Amino acid sequence: MTAPRPELVAIGRVLGIEADELHGLDGVSDDDLSVLHGQIANRLSADKRRRFARVAALAQSIPGPIAGRLAEKFLPPAGGALAAELLEPAKARDLVGRVSLAYLGDLAIALDPVRAQDVVRAIPAARVGEVAQELFSRKEYAAMARFVGAVEVDALFATLGVATPHDLLAVVPLLTWNDNLDRVIAELPEDQIQQIAAELDAGELAELALALDPHRFGPIVSAVPVGTVADIASALLESGEYAAMVGFAGIITHEMLCAAVDQASDDHLAGVVSAVASGEMWVEFDHLVEGLDDRGRGRLRTVLGAAPSDAFARLQAGGRLGAEATELVMAAAALR
Amino acid sequence: MTDTNADGSVASRTLAEALGEDPPASVGALPDEVLTRLAGQIEDASRRQAAAMEAGVKSALKGVPLPLRGVVRKALLG
Numbered sequence: 421m422t423a424p425r426p427e428l429v430a431i432g433r434v435l436g437i438e439a440d441e442l443h444g445l446d447g448v449s450d451d452d453l454s455v456l457h458g459q460i461a462n463r464l465s466a467d468k469r470r471r472f473a474r475v476a477a478l479a480q481s482i483p484g485p486i487a488g489r490l491a492e493k494f495l496p497p498a499g500g501a502l503a504a505e506l507l508e509p510a511k512a513r514d515l516v517g518r519v520s521l522a523y524l525g526d527l528a529i530a531l532d533p534v535r536a537q538d539v540v541r542a543i544p545a546a547r548v549g550e551v552a553q554e555l556f557s558r559k560e561y562a563a564m565a566r567f568v569g570a571v572e573v574d575a576l577f578a579t580l581g582v583a584t585p586h587d588l589l590a591v592v593p594l595l596t597w598n599d600n601l602d603r604v605i606a607e608l609p610e611d612q613i614q615q616i617a618a619e620l621d622a623g624e625l626a627e628l629a630l631a632l633d634p635h636r637f638g639p640i641v642s643a644v645p646v647g648t649v650a651d652i653a654s655a656l657l658e659s660g661e662y663a664a665m666v667g668f669a670g671i672i673t674h675e676m677l678c679a680a681v682d683q684a685s686d687d688h689l690a691g692v693v694s695a696v697a698s699g700e701m702w703v704e705f706d707h708l709v710e711g712l713d714d715r716g717r718g719r720l721r722t723v724l725g726a727a728p729s730d731a732f733a734r735l736q737a738g739g740r741l742g743a744e745a746t747e748l749v750m751a752a753a754a755l756r
Numbered sequence: 757m758t759d760t761n762a763d764g765s766v767a768s769r770t771l772a773e774a775l776g777e778d779p780p781a782s783v784g785a786l787p788d789e790v791l792t793r794l795a796g797q798i799e800d801a802s803r804r805q806a807a808a809m810e811a812g813v814k815s816a817l818k819g820v821p822l823p824l825r826g827v828v829r830k831a832l833l834g
Contacts, residue, residue, distance in 0.1 A: 435801040442797075444790030445783070452780035459775045464802055466776070490824070498808075 426596060427453035429562070434461050434532075461532050468502050475499065476506035479515065488518030497526035505535045509542030516543050525554035529563040533570035540570040549578030556587045565594035573600040580604050585616040589624055593631040605636045617643035622651030629656065634667040641672055646679050653680030657688040662695035666704045669711065677711040681719065689723040697731035705735075706742040721748055725755030732756070767791040774798040 424432075424439035427450050432439040434457060445453065475495065479487040491500055504512060504527060516524060528551050533540065540548075548571055555564045568579055568591070583591065595601055608616075617640060620628065625644065629637050629652060641649060649672055656665045665688075669677055681689070696705045712720060724732065735741070735749050767788035772778050774795040784791070817825060 435797050436804060437797060437801075442794070444786060444793070448780070448782050448786075452782045455780045456783055459777060459779060460798055460801075463774065463776050463798060464805055468805065494824075 423593075425450070425453070426565070426594065427457065430454075430566070431457045431460060434464060458534060461535065465502065465532070465535070469506065472499060472502040473506050475503040479503060479507060480511055484511075484514045484518055488515050491515070492519045492523045497523065497530045501527050501530035501532070501536070504531065504539055507539055509538050512539040513542045513544065516547055521550055521554045524551050525558065525560070528555060528567050529560055531567070531570075533566045537570045540567070541572050541575075543575070545572075545575040545578040548575035549582050552579040553582040556583055556591075559590070561587075561590045561594055564591050565596070568601070569596050569598075573603060576600050576604045577607075581609070581612070585619040586624075588616065589620060589628055592628065602633075602636065605632065608639070613640055613643050616640055617648075622648050623655045626652045626655035626659070626661075629668055630661060630664050634671045637668070638671040641668075641676075646676050649676040650679040650683045654683050657684055657691065660691065662688075662691040663699050663701070665692055666695050666699070666701050666708065669708045670704050672711075674711040674713075677708070678713050678716055681712060681716040686719065686723055689720060690727065693720075693723055693727050693735075694731055697727075697734040700734070700740075702740040702745075706745045709745040709748050710742070717748060721752045721755070724749060724752030727752075765791075767795070771795045771798075 425446075428439040428442050428445060431445075431453065432442055435442075445456075448456070479491065491503075495503065500523070504515075507515070524547075531540070543551075552564065552567070555561075555567065564579075568576060571579060580588065592605075616628075617625075625640070625648070628640070632640075641652070644652070653665060653668060656662075656668060669680070672680070684692075692708075695701065696708075709717065709720070724735070727735075732749075732752070736753065741749065765788055768784050768791055771784070771791045771794055775798065778784065
């Protein structure tokens, strides 16, 4: 079963319904769904905002320590989140140091990250990291993913820096990708990479490979033993993720690639060839061929020789493959 | 009804009223059935939230010590 799109999940959350109750919106673009989400959130919170504006005004006018104690004791998190959206960022920065992490975690779950973005960004990165740890400890990954979308890059480093490998595995597929996130994943500290490589099994690493751009998964896979890399490849192939396997082949060493192909069946290799042809993954195919030893090339040649005509014709179409891949395709043509 | 709504139907206007503004064009062009259902889901959510908020305020006020209750009541209920 395919996971619902994050944009539909977000709309469902605002409406208090499941994403599958929004059937009919499936064909709308991500951007338009995000606009619709904002419109619905605005509509639903308009009257509540008027009421909680008074709470925010009260919080602004009384000393921080008293406001923090009153909020935590008497203001339910949903109301606190609405009031927080209306606070001056400087006041919010003061208050988040005066309430418990448990309450902040409840607020973070209830916050609309789009509306509260200015307030969230006023919170010191270290405190954001503590809230992230609280959410990870509760396994509130969907809330975590929403929260991550609202923070600046320094807080993003703090947030993902406290994630365990299994936290990352759970939250990364839920994240809406952006440049900041790409940077944080690209700059994961070496010790965290080693921890991911050590704690996740091959199946879990394959799931992470599917969630990350191949070049972002590269540093992680380089920390994984050759045998485990072959098992990751097997997991991708067994689940029919042939295009992902072609991308994955582009980031592993020749030794890893040969081990992976050794474990693959001919049917798996045929799936890879089909993905290359249908996805026009010529550069990746070049890398795949160049990385294989004679035995692997021999098997690939045989599979190419038996490939469906249309897929083979696409591979043969001139000028798109490098020299070694072209030579292999020509040798396969002689078998047909 | 499964026709799309490129010309703006009653259902399209109903959704715009529920939202308080026009939805993105690609949403407004969806079939009436989808727009009517979405408008209803928005109104249902609005009613549920109002009821939950009222209950939450009453519950919160019970927990506020008497000396502070007036201040908090004023903040929450005006």
